[in-house]
Amino acid sequence: MAQSGKSSAKKSKPSYLYSIIGVALVLFLLGTLGLVVIHANKLSVYFKESIEVQVILRDNVKENQALALRDSMANKPYIKSIEYVSKDMAAQRFKKDFGEDFITLLQYNPLYSSINIKANANYVNNDSLKIIENNLSQQSIVREISYQRMLVSKLNENVNRIGLIILIISGLLCLVVIFLIDNTIRLAMFSNRFLIKTMQMVGATRWFIAKPFDLRSIANGAIAALIAIAGLIGIMSLADKLLPELAGLRDNLMIAFMFIGMILIGICISLVSTHRSVMKYLRLKLDDLY
Numbered sequence: 001m002a003q004s005g006k007s008s009a010k011k012s013k014p015s016y017l018y019s020i021i022g023v024a025l026v027l028f029l030l031g032t033l034g035l036v037v038i039h040a041n042k043l044s045v046y047f048k049e050s051i052e053v054q055v056i057l058r059d060n061v062k063e064n065q066a067l068a069l070r071d072s073m074a075n076k077p078y079i080k081s082i083e084y085v086s087k088d089m090a091a092q093r094f095k096k097d098f099g100e101d102f103i104t105l106l107q108y109n110p111l112y113s114s115i116n117i118k119a120n121a122n123y124v125n126n127d128s129l130k131i132i133e134n135n136l137s138q139q140s141i142v143r144e145i146s147y148q149r150m151l152v153s154k155l156n157e158n159v160n161r162i163g164l165i166i167l168i169i170s171g172l173l174c175l176v177v178i179f180l181i182d183n184t185i186r187l188a189m190f191s192n193r194f195l196i197k198t199m200q201m202v203g204a205t206r207w208f209i210a211k212p213f214d215l216r217s218i219a220n221g222a223i224a225a226l227i228a229i230a231g232l233i234g235i236m237s238l239a240d241k242l243l244p245e246l247a248g249l250r251d252n253l254m255i256a257f258m259f260i261g262m263i264l265i266g267i268c269i270s271l272v273s274t275h276r277s278v279m280k281y282l283r284l285k286l287d288d289l290y
Contacts, residue, residue, distance in 0.1 A: 022184040023224035023270065024231075027262050030177050031232045034258045037166055042249040044159045048124035049080050051155075053132070053147040055115040061141045063113075069139060070115050078123040078132060083116045090114065112143060125156050178269060185217065185273035193281045210278045214271055221270030225263040232259075 057066055063086065070084045085093070090111040123129065129152065133145040192213070199209045236250075 019184050019187070020220050020224045020227070023181050023221065023266055024227035026177050026180045026184070027225055027228035027266055028231045030173060030265070031228055031258065031262055032235070033170060033173055034262075035232065035236070035255070037170065038251055038254045038258065039249050040162065040166065042251055044155075044162075045121040046249060047155060048121040048159075049118055051118070051124055051147060051152060053117040053119060053129065053145065055117065055136055055145055056143045057113045057115070057141050058143045059112060061113060065141050066113055066115065069141060073115070073117070073136075078119050078128065080118045080120045082118075084113070085116055086113045087111055124152060126152055177265070181266075181269045182273045185270055186277050189213070189274060189277035189281070196278055196281045206279070210275055213274050213278050217270040217274035218267050221266035221268070222263055224270070225266035228262060228266075229259050 055069075057069075066084055066086075070082055073079060074082050090113065094111065119129070119132070123132070126149065129147065129149075136142055136145055196209055196213075200206075
């Protein structure tokens with residue numbers, strides 16, 4: 001009987017290895033989608049915070065008045081960055097961008113000084129920007145507010161549409177992940193069914209039988225998750241070499257939370273699937289195992 005137990009244990013080792021690899025691959029797939037979601041969110045924030053709102057000032061406004069308005073706005077919660085651009089600075093930028101010195105031609109500077117704002121991503125929508133516009137328009141030194149309203153609308157529509165698609169894909173993938181991991185663990189436990197039944201027949205309690213399998217499943221789930229995480233880190237390192245711009249979009253805190261979540265998912269699903277399989281084989285009659 002001891003020899004039978006040893007042979008069963010030897011046969012179970014490859015199945016444990018296969019289950020670890022299978023779970024790691026599934027978690028790697030889930031983690032890849034997680035990276036796409038994180039980078040997509042950061043990318044949408046980047047585009048939103050790149051939209052500039054120009055507070056164009058009246059022609060007779062003094063510089064100290066403009067700077068006072070800028071300083072009063074700087075601490076507002078919707079401000080990401082703020083900059084005062086004088087008439088001379090605006091002319092220099094126009095010349096740099098378009099290569100034309102219109103001042104020499106016109107003999108005067110027709111541009112207005114302005115305060116250029118980049119808002120936090122949460123405020124880059126038509127409703128919030130309209131409120132900001134109304135508040136700033138009440139300032140006597142403000143001539144007009146200018147920003148790309150159509151771009152803001154399209155950007156938010158596309159972000160919401162893409163977010164919904166990613167949410168649906170994520171939900172479906174989570175169900176597929178649970179199903180695949182559960183089946184992988186059940187197949188791994190199938191090779192141990194006679195060992196489980198033999199332990200029951202010699203008088204071992206259910207807890208005594210399940211405990212080593214449960215502990216092993218926790219270790220296997222953690223190992224599989226760590227393998228998947230190592231693969232994702234390798235992918236990110238390769239992506240950084242090919243596309244260095246991606247490093248600026250990375251949210252390391254969110255990625256760390258995702259890695260912790262992958263470890264917990266690997267452990268929990270492995271543990272639940274293993275324990276359920278052990279209980280299933282304990283309830284079966286010996287003849288049903290064949």
